[in-house]
Amino acid sequence: xxxxxxxxxxxxxxxxxxxxxxxxxxxxxxxxxxxxxxxxxxxxxxxxxxxxxxxxxxxxxxxxxxxxxxxxxxxxxxxxxxxxxxxxxxxxxxxxxxxxxxxxxxxxxxxxx
Amino acid sequence: xxxxxxxxxxxxxxxxxxxxxxxxxxxxxxxxxxxxxxxxxxxxxxxxxxxxxxxxxxxxxxxxxxxxxxxxxxxxxxxxxxxxxxxxxxxxxxxxxxxxxxxxxxxxxxxxxxxxxxxxxxxxxxxxxxxxxxxxxxxxxxxxxxxxxxxxxxxxxxxxxxxxxxxxxxxxxxxxxxxxxxxxxxxxxxxxxxxxxxxxxxxxxxxxxxxxxxxxxxxxxxxxxxxxxxxxxxxxxxxxxxxxxxxxxxxxxxxxxxxxxxxxxxxxxxxxxxxxxxxxxxxxxxxxxxxxxxxxxxxxxxxxxxxxxxxxxxxxxxxxxxxxxxxxxxxxxxxxxxxxxxxxxxxxxxxxxxxxxxxxxxxxxxxxxxxxxxxxxxxxxxxxxxxxxxxxxxxxxxxxxxxxxxxxxxxxxxxxxxxxxxxxxxxxxxxxxxxxxxxxxxxxxxxxxxxxxxxxxxxxxxxxxxxxxxxxxxxxxxxxxxxxxxxxxxxxxxxxxxxxxxxxxxxxxxxxxxxxxxxxxxxxxxxxxxxxxxxxxxxxxxxxxxxxxxxxxxxxxxxxx
Numbered sequence: 001x002x003x004x005x006x007x008x009x010x011x012x013x014x015x016x017x018x019x020x021x022x023x024x025x026x027x028x029x030x031x032x033x034x035x036x037x038x039x040x041x042x043x044x045x046x047x048x049x050x051x052x053x054x055x056x057x058x059x060x061x062x063x064x065x066x067x068x069x070x071x072x073x074x075x076x077x078x079x080x081x082x083x084x085x086x087x088x089x090x091x092x093x094x095x096x097x098x099x100x101x102x103x104x105x106x107x108x109x110x111x112x113x
Numbered sequence: 114x115x116x117x118x119x120x121x122x123x124x125x126x127x128x129x130x131x132x133x134x135x136x137x138x139x140x141x142x143x144x145x146x147x148x149x150x151x152x153x154x155x156x157x158x159x160x161x162x163x164x165x166x167x168x169x170x171x172x173x174x175x176x177x178x179x180x181x182x183x184x185x186x187x188x189x190x191x192x193x194x195x196x197x198x199x200x201x202x203x204x205x206x207x208x209x210x211x212x213x214x215x216x217x218x219x220x221x222x223x224x225x226x227x228x229x230x231x232x233x234x235x236x237x238x239x240x241x242x243x244x245x246x247x248x249x250x251x252x253x254x255x256x257x258x259x260x261x262x263x264x265x266x267x268x269x270x271x272x273x274x275x276x277x278x279x280x281x282x283x284x285x286x287x288x289x290x291x292x293x294x295x296x297x298x299x300x301x302x303x304x305x306x307x308x309x310x311x312x313x314x315x316x317x318x319x320x321x322x323x324x325x326x327x328x329x330x331x332x333x334x335x336x337x338x339x340x341x342x343x344x345x346x347x348x349x350x351x352x353x354x355x356x357x358x359x360x361x362x363x364x365x366x367x368x369x370x371x372x373x374x375x376x377x378x379x380x381x382x383x384x385x386x387x388x389x390x391x392x393x394x395x396x397x398x399x400x401x402x403x404x405x406x407x408x409x410x411x412x413x414x415x416x417x418x419x420x421x422x423x424x425x426x427x428x429x430x431x432x433x434x435x436x437x438x439x440x441x442x443x444x445x446x447x448x449x450x451x452x453x454x455x456x457x458x459x460x461x462x463x464x465x466x467x468x469x470x471x472x473x474x475x476x477x478x479x480x481x482x483x484x485x486x487x488x489x490x491x492x493x494x495x496x497x498x499x500x501x502x503x504x505x506x507x508x509x510x511x512x513x514x515x516x517x518x519x520x521x522x523x524x525x526x527x528x529x530x531x532x533x534x535x536x537x538x539x540x541x542x543x544x545x546x547x548x549x550x551x552x553x554x555x556x557x558x559x560x561x562x563x564x565x566x567x568x569x570x571x572x573x574x575x576x577x578x579x580x581x582x583x584x585x586x587x588x589x590x591x592x593x594x595x596x597x598x599x600x601x602x603x604x605x606x607x608x609x610x611x612x613x614x615x616x617x618x619x620x621x622x623x624x625x626x627x628x629x630x631x632x633x634x635x636x637x638x639x640x641x642x643x644x645x646x647x648x649x650x651x652x653x654x655x656x657x658x659x660x661x662x663x664x665x666x667x668x669x670x671x672x673x674x
Contacts, residue, residue, distance in 0.1 A: 017607050037359045037446065043324075047560040050602065050611035057152050057323040059161035060363040061438040062445060063247040066156040080445035082359070100268070100294055101608040107153045108267060 005086040007031050012045060012052065013092040015099050025090075026052075032085055038078035039067040042091070042103060053102040068094040069103055116537065117292070117299040121147035121264075122520040123513070124288060124303035126271050126330060128154035130163075130246070131484040131505035131512075132309030133253035135474075137214065138513025139307070140262035144520050147301065148257065149269040149290065151613075152325060155247070155254040159311045159322050159486065160505070163246030164366070164439065166239040167506075168499035169204040172228055175236035177201040184500065187233040187394055188465075188493020189640045190655060191343070191674065196491040199472040200500065200507050207506040208240065214256035217243040231368050231498040233394045239499040245438065249502065268293040270613055271329065273536045274306065274337045274481070277526035284479040285337060286526040289536040293613070296606035298540060302528065304520035307474065307512050308334060308483040309505075312464030313624045314347070315617075318564075318571035319460035321353045321364040327617045328624040330487040334468045335627065335662055339476045339483075342657045342672060343466030343490045344624075345632035345642045349576050351398040352379065353460030356414040360446050363439070364462075365419050365455055367398055368498060375431055377421030379457065381410035387417055396495045396640045399459035403576040403643075406458065416456035428452075459576050463501055465492045465641075466631070469659070474512025480519060480526075484512040490657060494640025543615055544604040552599045559614045566593050566621060574628055579646040583633045590625045597622065630669045631658040 015023040042054035067078030070092040097105035123139040128150030180201035219241040230237035277286035287302040313328025314320040351367040370377045378386040467489035474482040485504040569589040573582035602611040637651040659672035
């Protein structure tokens with residue numbers, strides 16, 4: 001169990017509009033001794049798997065909302081949501097916006113309803 | 114990848130403060146404007162990271178002449194005087210325009226614009242945008258959306274400029290790019306194009322910019338034959354956070370360490386203060402910090418410690434001053450800026466050089482305009498706090514107006530078939546259909562190569578440079594380029610982030626070569642360009658460096674002021 005504490009486990013939502021039937025969750029493990037923000041975590045996943053899509057731009061202030069995402073079932077700002085080594089986290093697209101691919105959403109297009 | 118065609122009168126590339134201002138100016142002059150941004154406008158780009166300070170000579174004892182004199186002196190006399198004078202004379206007018214667009218400024222008890230004084234300013238000259246760079250971008254974005262003549266495309270990645278067919282060769286007639294939502298390669302014809310794409314700070318391992326800052330527009334202009342100036346002049350902000358990992362890239366104000374503000378300091382690992390008081394300007398501060406780091410006085414992660422916890426002002430004053438989004442962000446990461454020692458080092462913050470422009474943003478290439486940060490050199494070898502945002506508005510407006518004048522007097526031109534075919538193929542050859550890949554980039558390739566490039570640039574073209582290091586860097590860049598040769602990524606329609614990674618890394622390599630060549634040419638130290646083998650400022654280098662593409666080679670030269 002000691003080794004597990006140096007890792008963050010992620011269940012990340014995958015969606016490609018070219019294959020909508022294959023949408024679902026994929027598991028990733030990111031090795032880290034330090035806590036990471038969800039934003040940093042998404043960039044780490046993209047570095048492990050280049051097909052995983054996420055937004056990487058940030059204002060470094062928790063203001064711009066580039067990183068809006070759903071963490072463990074709650075909409076959140078990814079850049080100020082911290083995950084500790086040893087934790088497991090579920091990442092989904094923010095619920096308010098239309099999904100472009102994986103965790104990337106179209107901010108100009110709020111979801112219907 | 115199918116090719117889609119669009120047309121517009123004025124095309125703006127980049128949706129930060131400068132691009133949005135250019136779009137507004139062109140639309141108000143009566144043109145149809147299309148603005149392309151590789152991310153979502155107001156949720157990406159360098160503008161958002163700005164703290165919100167803007168220089169304008171509004172103090173009763175201040176003047177345009179003093180603003181100019183401060184800019185020239187603190188830029189070590191190599192700013193383009195006509196650009197610096199335009200900035201000094203038009204910044205105040207742009208403040209009123211910004212308010213007209215809905216930008217809000219911090220005001221004092223009497224309702225006047227609150228003026229602060231930062232190092233190098235002979236009078237208090239900094240006003241502050243409410244909500245910082247995010248507030249600025251949001252207000253200008255909203256103003257663009259109210260303007261009926263402006264269409265904005267988010268998630269549109271421009272890959273290159275397109276030339277006009279003969280007899281108008283060397284005229285820009287449009288751009289090629291990828292609609293990231295649909296994956297479609299898209300050709301856009303335009304009467305004039307404004308580049309407002311920002312700097313290339315991602316080239317350095319320590320920087321305080323978002324992932325977008327790779328210098329796309331610099332390379333578009335360079336490939337199209339435009340002249341770039343002073344590419345060695347990159348501003349290193351003294352106090353960029355290097356630890357913990359989740360905060361890398363954020364910065365803390367070294368300006369707040371001033372006696373009049375929080376009276377803190379930057380300390381070495383043994384608790385020795387590194388900065389003198391009164392606080393020196395940015396280039397001097399970052400060099401003092403660099404020397405301390407070189408002497409082995411740095412902490413565990415290679416940085417020094419920014420600390421205001423023992424301020425004589427008292428904890429309440431400190432907490433009040435730091436009650437800003439930028440500092441609350443640190444708290445969310447478990448760091449209390451009022452009491453903790455924060456490990457910082459000098460990092461790339463702003464590109465002072467860039468595409469050579471006149472005061473109307475003209476680049477010397479017909480139909481092509483540019484505005485800072487990707488254009489320069491307004492500031493010289495160092496930039497005063499608050500000139501960055503001011504320049505986006507003054508020169509964004511001017512470039513937008515000039516582009517609209519050009520669009521009114523010139524028709525849409527036919528595209529040059531060769532230019533079009535080359536640009537189409539340059540992207541298509543990077544895409545492999547499943548199974549056919551011969552040199553497919555694997556997941557680890559691109560991040561590793563990018564990291565290698567960034568770390569080598571930081572080491573050899575960072576705060577301290579010399580000939581041997583720059584030569585070594587040139588070889589390293591060549592090797593990264595070689596490793597990228599023929600690399601392909603999978604052809605995905607929707608949001609092909611791997612393709613962006615590959616193309617942006619290629620751009621970074623090209624920018625690196627221009628930075629290296631310019632830094633090698635300037636055999637002196639001036640402002641943020643420090644050569645350990647030429648530590649003195651030399652009279653003969655009271656000039657710009659310039660680089661122009663000559664076939665496949667870059668031609669570097671000194672250029673008189």
